[in-house]
Amino acid sequence: MQQPIVGDPPEYSLRDTDVPWVLGTQLTTRSGPIARAPEGSPVLMIEAHDFAARKPYHHHKLTLVFAAMRHFRDRLRDAGYEVIYITAESFADGLATFFDDYPEARLVAMRSPSYGSERRFRELIEAADGDVRFVDNELFVSTRQAFDEWANADPDDETPTFKHEPMYRWLRRETGMLMNGDQPVGGEWNYDDENREFPDETWTAPPTPSAAPDEQTVETAAWVDATFETWGNTAVDTFPWPVTRKQACEALTQFIDERLGEFGRYQDAMRADDWAMAHSLLGSSINLGLLHPVEVIDAITDAYESRDLPLNAVEGCIRQILGWREFMRHVYRHAMPALAEANQLDATASLPAFYWDGDTEMECLSQTISEVHDRGYSHHIQRLMVLANFATLWGVEPSELNDWFHATYVDAYHWVTTPNVIEMGQYGHGVFATKPYVSSANYIDKMSDYCSDCKYYKTKTTGENACPFNALYWDFLDRNEAQLRSNHRMGLMYSHVDDKQETDEMAAIRERVAELRTKAVDGRL
Structure with a gap:
């Protein structure tokens, strides 16, 4: 059992x-x-x-x-x-x-x-x-009661707050995963600093799962196409998702044998010609119950102990399952139902139409949305720092973006998307996010190759073909100043906002943003 x-x-x-x-x-x-x-x-x-x-x-x-x-x-x-x-x-x-x-x-x-x-x-x-x-649901690493006792969580608290890192360390200690007594193997609890590289042109991603869909899956795909109004690619010849326990186990084995060693250092990187990089692609199998998170973690730690695998890759993967997935489950339990409609920045804009049709000349968004359209998937940094980042800067109402993620991703369920999108992606509630995760074009350029083929200039904030992320970033800080200036993690950014407000630059930024919104309405963004 x-x-x-x-x-x-x-x-x-x-x-x-x-x-x-x-x-x-x-x-x-x-x-x-x-x-x-x-x-x-x-x-x-x-x-x-x-x-x-x-x-x-x-x-x-x-x-x-x-x-x-x-x-x-x-x-x-x-x-x-x-x-x-x-x-x-x-x-x-x-x-x-x-x-x-x-x-x-x-x-x-x-x-x-x-x-x-x-x-x-x-x-x-x-x-x-x-x-x-x-x-009780047994398809998680921790029970509800264990988390609530550890967090001293009051079920009647309408505004709970939680932090991921302490919970992750608690779970590491409780499970003994990657532990040497009471201390983490290697001496560090996480290796994020080693997992933010971008590969050079000589790096080739390991192969992705390629099991051909069987007759029943093909028949089901045709029935879905004939029965429902769907979005995305309807072809199943490149359908990569396990639909059986056997296929899921094979996908886990392939990840450990061929992909895990490459996962760590490039896990945050984004390449236009590589939809999977070295990610596990196991989320849908775990969320369907085809794989149990404990057996995935056990398999990864067993491989680490018996093979020459980088600790930063192994720890990074375990943190996503043992840490983040468990955290999302418990945060969701405690913050609902308010979390689903949370909107602490009072964002009211509609989701741009290009999230559905991909018709934008912003290369990062066009490429990412194309990948979601093809397979119902993009990895976590594309979700957070491209799709959610732009929506937050644009001022999209959080529940609308949440609906989009829920509909378009194969591994998405309400308990998964709601804390990830509304809180982590759009800073909508305050249950755990300590600041908005937003950036200008600089981050996207650092972690991807999108900007090199984009018509927009990554270094320009205003003027013709200036990257929309740049003006939108400063406009976001400007219009949300009352809510965000007192945040101690935003001090440096608001010193730059002050400089721009004291000159004509902020006026030019606001003018550029107004132009961008007109372009979006006309389908020219």
Whole structure:
């Protein structure tokens, strides 16, 4: 059985009338009620379709979710389970059908991380005259109770604040991952300073996963295309995402064998001709339950101990899973529902149309959006320092950008995107971000090759073909001065703002920003 290793995992058994209910993001037999069910027992899966019509989801995202569910259904049946697989317009319809056929049954399900889902499911099951028991979600490294006790978190606190680094160190100590007694292996807790290089032209990225989609995945992709209004590439010949446990394990092995050693130093770099660099590409598999985060961390640490792998690469990868993923889960629990609508900078602009069509001459945005369109993916720095950075500088209303990320990325779910986009990406709430993560063209030029092929000049702030990031950066600081000047981390930047306000430069910047907004409306940005 695979369970959290920090905190006390749940202990329970199933009674004779209990039926495990496996949600579409819990596709494992090693955790939850199904791991406790006797061989050959009934298992419920509901393939509900109405959610897929609510947003213009990426075609690959819907293909991934539905194909993974259908493959898991077949795997369970092959293993002898009595799978009750209900295809329905909605969960309400699916649950009504189930309890009509099995009125004496009680469903047992792991809680979904998404806010309000348990309450909504209880309401639907009550309306169907059914019964349900929800149990703790075991698809994380730490339990809710363990985190809350460590953080001394008050569930009634409406404005909680948390910090990632102390939590990450606590989890390292609790798990023993990359630890030498009570101290980190190598003497440092993280190696960010070694992970911010840009590769020269001689560096070749390791190969990406290339398993050809099987017949069921191809059929699912065609059905998604015919059934829903989707966004993004509909071709599946380059579809790289695992839809089975076997494929996910193979992807993990390939990452460790061929990519992990190259991951660290270039993890923040962005290249126009390289959509994956050396990233793991495992996020969708972990978030679907095909891989457990503990087994991924174990595999990485085992490889470090048995092979000559760079510590900065291994620690950087573990920090994303053991640290950041766990942190996002717990922050989301405590900051919802306010987090979803948070907007502490009072941003009201609409998301520019080019986020959907990629029609912009800003090379960094055009390239990144093209990659998301092709595969439903770009790596974390593209998400933060290109897509969210521009939206924050532009003043996009945070929930609108969150909706876009939720719809377009294959690994995105509400509990994942909401703290990442609204808080980390747009400084919308204050639950953990200590400053806005924004930059001018300088950062993008340092960490990418986008600027060399762009029509905009990275060194110009105003005037013809000046990079929009530059004027927008100073305009952002200027218009948010009342909220941000007192932030001790922004002192240096506001000394530069003062200089620009005392001259005509800020007026020219405001004029340039007004021009950029007109260009965006006309589709000429």
